[in-house]
Amino acid sequence: MSGDFPVVKLEGTKKSVTVGDKKTPVLIGERINPTNRKKLIEQLKVGNIEVLRGEAKAQVEAGADCLDINVGVPGIDEKATMIAAIKIVQEEVDVPIVIDSSNPDVIEAALKVVQGRPGINSTTGEAKRMDSILPLVKEYDAVIIGLTLNDAGIPTESAKRIEIAKTIVSRANALGIQNDQILIDPLALACGSSQDGAIASLDTIGYIRNEMKINTTIGLSNISFGMPDRSKLNAAFLLLAVGQGLTSFIGNPLDKEIQFAIRSTGVLWGEDNFGMKYVKHCKLNAPQK
Ligand code: THG
Numbered sequence: 001m002s003g004d005f006p007v008v009k010l011e012g013t014k015k016s017v018t019v020g021d022k023k024t025p026v027l028i029g030e031r032i033n034p035t036n037r038k039k040l041i042e043q044l045k046v047g048n049i050e051v052l053r054g055e056a057k058a059q060v061e062a063g064a065d066c067l068d069i070n071v072g073v074p075g076i077d078e079k080a081t082m083i084a085a086i087k088i089v090q091e092e093v094d095v096p097i098v099i100d101s102s103n104p105d106v107i108e109a110a111l112k113v114v115q116g117r118p119g120i121n122s123t124t125g126e127a128k129r130m131d132s133i134l135p136l137v138k139e140y141d142a143v144i145i146g147l148t149l150n151d152a153g154i155p156t157e158s159a160k161r162i163e164i165a166k167t168i169v170s171r172a173n174a175l176g177i178q179n180d181q182i183l184i185d186p187l188a189l190a191c192g193s194s195q196d197g198a199i200a201s202l203d204t205i206g207y208i209r210n211e212m213k214i215n216t217t218i219g220l221s222n223i224s225f226g227m228p229d230r231s232k233l234n235a236a237f238l239l240l241a242v243g244q245g246l247t248s249f250i251g252n253p254l255d256k257e258i259q260f261a262i263r264s265t266g267v268l269w270g271e272d273n274f275g276m277k278y279v280k281h282c283k284l285n286a287p288q289k
Contacts, residue, residue: 006180008143008215008247010066010096011116017065017096019183019248020215023269024262025238026248028098028119028217029064031055032085034073044073049084056089063262064253067093068121069110070100079109086114098145098250104132111140119143121250122185125150125164130171138175145217146172147185148204154187156196158203161186165208183217183248184208188237190225198223198237202244209245220251220258231257239265256285 008019019026032055034041043051056067067089071081078101086097098119099110107120122145123133137144146168148154148161155161165184172182186204189197201218208214223237224230235257238249242265251258263281266272 005209005213006178006215008180008183009117010098010119010143012066012094012096013090013115014094015096016116019217022271023242024266024271025242025246026065027063027253027258027262028066028068028248028250029059029062029253030068030219030221030250031059031252031254032067032089033070033100035070041073044071044076044081047081049081049088052085052088053092056092059253060093060095062253063259064095066096066098066119068098068100068250070121072101072103078103079106082106082110083113086110090115104136107133108136111136111142117142119145119183121145122147123168125167130168134172134175134177137172137181138177141181143181143183144172144177145183145185148187154189156189156194156200158186158200158207161200161204162207162212165204165212165214169212169214179214183215184212185217185219188218188220188222190227191223191233191237192226198240202240205241205246206244209247215247216245217248217250218246220249231255234258235261238262260285 007021010017017026032052069085071085072078096116097114098121099107100121101107120142123129124147148164150164186201188201191198205216208216220234220238224233227233238261263278267275267278272278
């Protein structure tokens, strides 16, 4: 992208991904995460890390540009599990990794073993969290996701989320972390319970993009909690968010609606040569005759 808008580079074992150089958003695969996944929780509890090979491969084959890894299950050794998970995923796929943990010790252990330049998911605007995570980002030259929440929770209004984004960016910059190492997550709330929640996220994305000139990411599926036809709503929100300047998101690469939305942005913004990716996608998904 032109002018002073930075691009964020993430690296895997062989593949690197740039966030912010195109309008087509970078997809961070969400599926290595035990949230709401009973079977995965059971596997992680008994130490069966091997299942993650399939999860990694399927997501990358479906079009994931990066993979988020979260193995936070109560009662397990999260540090050992995270290290094992990263090793196995990086044996299987070459895309960049996003290390996702609430525990700074787990993040540091992951940074020591991960190959390439990972993302770290995440810091918040809470002073304690920033003090424990941001020095690691600097030391390991990683990329940080900054969530726009603080000790008081997730603000409903966009202005407060922007204020928190500014706090995170200035604290990071003071430590020598550059804007090309930062993704701000404006946070999606369930639109079914928070009437103005989606608008607050969209306004925040636009401001961060145009005024702060920083890249963004978002956990897409939060928007549709409790609603019917979640995939369609997620895809619709994704398109609105990309229109506001969203440059990456965390979502389910196996979701056909999401795939269709991404391929559509590519062809509509002239980033898909002769619409080849779009056409290929349509052919692969054509109804059987
Ligand atoms: N921002 C950032 N990171 C995040 C989030 C965010 N990480 C976690 C979460 N939110 C995004 N990741 C997930 C992962 C899994 C699910 C939802 C969000 C999930 N998945 C299936 C479901 O929809 O029920 C499980 C079922 C299945 O597919 O098998 O719930 O906002 N920075």
